[in-house]
Amino acid sequence: MEHVITLTPSDIHRGHLLLVNRDHPLRKIDDSLTLKRIENLQVLDTGKESMKLERTCLEQLTALLEDCNGNQDILVVSGYRSKDEQTELYEASLRDHGDVFTSSYVARPGESEHQTGLAVDVGQRTEVVDYICPLFPDTGACKGFKQIAAQYGFIQRYKESKKEITNIAAEPWHFRYVGYPHSVIMEEREWCLEEYIDHVKRYPIHQERIEIYYVPITHDFTCITIPNGTPFTISGNNHDGCIITVYHDKGSERH
Incomplete structure (x- = not known):
C-alpha cells in the first residue's frame, strides 16, 4: 500500500533545505518554525534578548x-x-x-540564513570575540567541530572555493543545518547548498537505501506517494518546489 501526501505552495517555504541568498530571499516566514532558547551552551553576551535556534538545529548543535x-x-x-x-x-x-x-560578510535583510533559525555562527572562546567575523581556527575543539559537523547535519555554508556561487566571502565560523544525509552528501561531493539544490532538481540521488528527489509545485496542490510505513522528510527549497527524502531502510533516518 502507498501513503498519499498532498503538497501545497506553502510547503515550498518550510523545511531544513531552504535556499536563502541574494537570488532567493525569504518571501514567507515558515509558519511551522519552532525556535528554542539556547540555555545549556556557551553564548556570546550581546546584550540582546536570549539567543535562539530552530529546535532540531539546536538539538543537533548541542550533540x-x-x-x-x-x-x-x-x-x-x-x-x-x-x-x-x-x-x-x-x-x-x-x-x-x-x-x-x-557585501562580503553581511546579508541584506530578507536574504540572511539567520532569519530561518537554521544558521549558527560559532567562535573560539577568547577574551574578545568579533560578532561579525569570529575566530574559528583549524585547531583544537574548533577543528574537531569542523571534522564531524556533517555527521550532525551541518555544513560550512560559505567556503572560499564557492565564493563565485554563493556571493559571500569564506566564513569558517558560519554553519548551516540542512540535516542528514544531505550534509554528508554535500561534504563528500564538495557541493555548496546552491549546487546541491540544483543537482537534486535535475537528478534524483540514491545513497545507501535513501532516495532523494525533487517535486515541482506549480498548482494549488500536488500529490505524491510514499510506500506505507516508510519514513520520509519533506523540505521546500524556498523557490519552486520540495525535496523529498525517503528512508527505505528504517534504520537509516536521522535528524
Missing part, C-alpha cells in the same frame, strides 16, 4: 558540541535574527565598515 568536546572552548556567537535585527546589523556594518566589507 555536536558534546561529541567534539567543544562546550567550554566554543561560543555560539549568533543564531536566529529577526528581519529588524538583520536590518540593524546590516546598516551598522555599512556605517562602520563600508560597502565592500558588508
Whole structure:
C-alpha cells in the first residue's frame, strides 16, 4: 500500500533545505518554525534578548558540541535574527565598515540564513570575540567541530572555493543545518547548498537505501506517494518546489 501526501505552495517555504541568498530571499516566514532558547551552551553576551535556534538545529548543535568536546572552548556567537535585527546589523556594518566589507560578510535583510533559525555562527572562546567575523581556527575543539559537523547535519555554508556561487566571502565560523544525509552528501561531493539544490532538481540521488528527489509545485496542490510505513522528510527549497527524502531502510533516518 502507498501513503498519499498532498503538497501545497506553502510547503515550498518550510523545511531544513531552504535556499536563502541574494537570488532567493525569504518571501514567507515558515509558519511551522519552532525556535528554542539556547540555555545549556556557551553564548556570546550581546546584550540582546536570549539567543535562539530552530529546535532540531539546536538539538543537533548541542550533540555536536558534546561529541567534539567543544562546550567550554566554543561560543555560539549568533543564531536566529529577526528581519529588524538583520536590518540593524546590516546598516551598522555599512556605517562602520563600508560597502565592500558588508557585501562580503553581511546579508541584506530578507536574504540572511539567520532569519530561518537554521544558521549558527560559532567562535573560539577568547577574551574578545568579533560578532561579525569570529575566530574559528583549524585547531583544537574548533577543528574537531569542523571534522564531524556533517555527521550532525551541518555544513560550512560559505567556503572560499564557492565564493563565485554563493556571493559571500569564506566564513569558517558560519554553519548551516540542512540535516542528514544531505550534509554528508554535500561534504563528500564538495557541493555548496546552491549546487546541491540544483543537482537534486535535475537528478534524483540514491545513497545507501535513501532516495532523494525533487517535486515541482506549480498548482494549488500536488500529490505524491510514499510506500506505507516508510519514513520520509519533506523540505521546500524556498523557490519552486520540495525535496523529498525517503528512508527505505528504517534504520537509516536521522535528524
